[in-house]
Amino acid sequence: MDASDTAFIIISACMVMLMTPALAMFYGGLVRSRNVLSTHMHSYACLGVISVLWAILGYTLAFGGDVGGIIGNLDHFLMKGVEGVPAPAAEKLPHTVFVAFQCMFAVLTVSLISGAYAERIRFSAMLLFSCLWLLFAYAPMAHWVWGGGWMQNMGALDFAGGAVVHMASGAAALACAQALGPRMATGQGFIPNNLPLTLIGGGMLWFGWFGFNAGSALASGALAGQALLNTHLASACGILGWMLVEWKRTGKPTTLGVVSGALAGLVAITPAAGFVATLPAMFIGFVGGMVCYGAVLMKNKLGYDDALDVVGIHGIGGTWGALATGVFATAVINEAGSGLLYGNPRQLFVQFVSVVGTWVFVYVMSRILLKVVDGLIGLRVPSEAEFTGLDLSEHNERGYAI
Amino acid sequence: MKKVEIIIRPASFERVKDTLANLGIHGMNYTEIRGFGRQRGHTEVYRGTTMHVDTLPKVKVEVVVHDEAVEKVLDAVIAVTRSGQVGDGKIFITDVIDAVRIRTGDRGNDAL
Numbered sequence: 001m002d003a004s005d006t007a008f009i010i011i012s013a014c015m016v017m018l019m020t021p022a023l024a025m026f027y028g029g030l031v032r033s034r035n036v037l038s039t040h041m042h043s044y045a046c047l048g049v050i051s052v053l054w055a056i057l058g059y060t061l062a063f064g065g066d067v068g069g070i071i072g073n074l075d076h077f078l079m080k081g082v083e084g085v086p087a088p089a090a091e092k093l094p095h096t097v098f099v100a101f102q103c104m105f106a107v108l109t110v111s112l113i114s115g116a117y118a119e120r121i122r123f124s125a126m127l128l129f130s131c132l133w134l135l136f137a138y139a140p141m142a143h144w145v146w147g148g149g150w151m152q153n154m155g156a157l158d159f160a161g162g163a164v165v166h167m168a169s170g171a172a173a174l175a176c177a178q179a180l181g182p183r184m185a186t187g188q189g190f191i192p193n194n195l196p197l198t199l200i201g202g203g204m205l206w207f208g209w210f211g212f213n214a215g216s217a218l219a220s221g222a223l224a225g226q227a228l229l230n231t232h233l234a235s236a237c238g239i240l241g242w243m244l245v246e247w248k249r250t251g252k253p254t255t256l257g258v259v260s261g262a263l264a265g266l267v268a269i270t271p272a273a274g275f276v277a278t279l280p281a282m283f284i285g286f287v288g289g290m291v292c293y294g295a296v297l298m299k300n301k302l303g304y305d306d307a308l309d310v311v312g313i314h315g316i317g318g319t320w321g322a323l324a325t326g327v328f329a330t331a332v333i334n335e336a337g338s339g340l341l342y343g344n345p346r347q348l349f350v351q352f353v354s355v356v357g358t359w360v361f362v363y364v365m366s367r368i369l370l371k372v373v374d375g376l377i378g379l380r381v382p383s384e385a386e387f388t389g390l391d392l393s394e395h396n397e398r399g400y401a402i
Numbered sequence: 403m404k405k406v407e408i409i410i411r412p413a414s415f416e417r418v419k420d421t422l423a424n425l426g427i428h429g430m431n432y433t434e435i436r437g438f439g440r441q442r443g444h445t446e447v448y449r450g451t452t453m454h455v456d457t458l459p460k461v462k463v464e465v466v467v468h469d470e471a472v473e474k475v476l477d478a479v480i481a482v483t484r485s486g487q488v489g490d491g492k493i494f495i496t497d498v499i500d501a502v503r504i505r506t507g508d509r510g511n512d513a514l
Contacts, residue, residue: 189453191446250447260449296449309449 002092005219009090009097012215016104019208020047020111025201026259027115030308032186033193034389035119036399042114042126049127050110050134054103055079061139062147063089063102069150072143089146090218101215102142109165110134115308116173117379119183120386123394125379132369133172137362141168145354156354157329157337157347159227160216162271162322163358170315171359173306175366180379182305184386190307193399195255202259206235209266213273226333227273231266234273234285238265241289257293260313264292267317272325275337280328284321292317319355326351403498403511404472408463409435410483410491415461417482422465425478428514430465441489460491466498468511 024043031039050058056078064072076082079099087098110130117126141164144151151163158164183190192198213231217224242261243253268288269281276284296312299305306312326348329339338344373379380386385393392398410418415432422430436457443456467475472495484490501513 188455188457190448191453191455192448246450250450250452252447254447256448257450293450297451300451 001086001094002219005090005092005221006094006097008220008224009093009101009215009218012211013097013101013104015208015211016101016108016215017047017208019104019108019205019212020044022201022204022208023108023111025197026205027118027198027201027308029194029196029198029201030115030192030256031119032188032190032389033400034391036193036391037397038123038390038394039114039118041123041395042118043111045123045127046107046111046114046130049131050107051103053131053134054106055099058106058134058139059099059102061135062106062142063098064147066143066148069148069153070143071140071149072147092219098218105161105165105212106134106138106142109138109161109169112165112169112310112314113172113176115310116176116306117180118307119390120180120380121176121390122378122381123390125373125377128377129176129369129373129379132372133366136369137168137172137365138164141358141362144357151354151357154353155337155347155350157275157325157351158271158322158354159274159325160213160270162267162318162325163354166267166270166314166318167322167355167358168362170311170313170318171362172366173310173315174304175363175370177299177304177306177311179367179370179374180305183307184383186387192256199255199259202262206262206266209235209270213270217274223274223334226278229278230273230276230281231269233278233282234269234288235262235265237282237285238262238268238289238292241265241286242293243289245290245293260292260296260309261289264288264313264317267292267314268321268324270318271321272328275325275329275334275339277328277330277333280324284324284328287324288317288320291320315359319359322351322355323348403466403501403514404469405464405466405496405498406472406475407494407496408465408479408483408491409437409460409493410463410479411489412459412461414483414491415463418463418479421478421482422463422475425471425474427465427467427471427475430463432461432463435460435462439489439492458489466501466514468514 024040028036028040060076061072064075082095085095087093087095143149145158145164214224214228239261246257247253265285265288268284292313295316296309327340329337330342331338339347446453503513
């Protein structure tokens with residue numbers, strides 16, 4: 001075990017943990033004031049329940065010994081065998097640190113989905129769906145990509161979770177938006193209640209993302225440094241890409257556009273962060289900002305109410321990033337793989353297969369789980385409760401007593 | 403007695419309040435309201451989607467005055483609220499049958 005690597009990953013895990021409260025603020029500011037607390041609650045509840053479930057069963061299903069390339073075995077059920085030994089996935093780290101670092105990813109991914117079902121889901125249904133989704137969608141995905149499963153064996157490149165985190169949450173979000181149906185329109189329309197809160201949350205997500213992407217090197221050193229620089233510049237370029245199209249299309253740049261563009265850039269660089277050089281990273285971020293702007297608008301045409309644009313930003317941004325990794329990856333940065341532009345066109349095909357595999361598996365699995373939860377407890381609150389707002393109807397609280 | 407309801411831009415409220423006080427009006431109420439007239443609303447853009455906000459914030463001031471004070475009030479209020487732009491507001495005047503001062507039982511004009 002290496003002291004500096006361990007210190008770096010402990011700090012990275014802490015930074016990734018902060019992304020979930022940051023996401024709560026980011027999402028919380030975007031809903032109507034009657035739902036500001038329930039939207040925070042979705043993320044904080046995940047910090048509780050998903051963390052515990054991760055320790056009990058989630059981790060071992062994702063990173064336990066491989067069973068047929070599909071799922072992990074029960075070697076680490078109830079955290080068995082993780083104390084005082086190195087992590088199998090990263091020999092220089094204590095196993096406990098690896099478990100904790102991965103736990104933060106799982107919590108954040110499940111929380112990300114909440115942007116799609118915000119403002120109308122029953123809290124108990126949200127909890128049950130989140131637990132089932134961790135075990136039946138996230139754990140297999142993490143195993144396939146990072147735990148020795150079929151995508152990893154096929155050679156798919158996903159540095160920090162373009163497929164596992166962003167495409168998976170995007171596909172689940174699409175399933176949720178369709179299963180729940182659109183939100184009930186009220187008075188002023190769906191106007192964000194507190195954009196400054198969203199902007200603070202967005203800034204904190206950017207900060208946490210350095211732990212997310214650089215930490216995914218699983219060691220301190222040159223690769224983590226490259227991922228850090230790529231991540232920051234891709235986010236910056238995401239701002240420029242989104243702002244450019246928005247300014248041109250609607251006449252004025254917006255603060256929500258800037259922070260959304262930054263996130264789009266961050267999402268897009270996530271799978272590529274430790275595989276591509278600096279200039280391609282900037283290009284990936286810039287295109288990410290523009291592509292996600294277009295993807296967010298698509299929901300109006302396609303008719304699903306993805307309340308806070310999880311599909312448009314995480315789903316589509318993650319897809320673009322995964323494919324771009326297949327184009328721009330270079331062995332100069334990371335000997336794990338080269339892409340189309342560096343003489344390996346097959347990589348782009350492998351990336352494409354992993355994209356299709358992720359979308360189809362997670363979407364279908366999510367629809368099944370939603371069907372089960374709907375049958376057991378009902379997904380959606382009654383319309384009276386929805387009009388009142390989930391803060392009062394589900395939690396007996398108000399965010400703003402003014 | 404007449405009740406004068408004055409619907410104005412929120413930004414004009416302080417001036418109207420001071421003007422009414424200078425005229426010797428001893429009491430008034432105001433309410434923050436939303437509504438629309440010819441100004442209609444405005445548009446806002448969130449993640450590329452344009453939303454029409456069709457009501458705007460306004461302030462409604464209500465005062466009850468002696469019959470002979472009405473024209474004076476109207477002139478004074480208009481002088482501090484008219485910009486000539488759509489959205490300056492409206493004033494409605496209605497008859498008031500009676501008034502009571504709860505503390506003393508005074509009725510009519512004496513209660514104002």
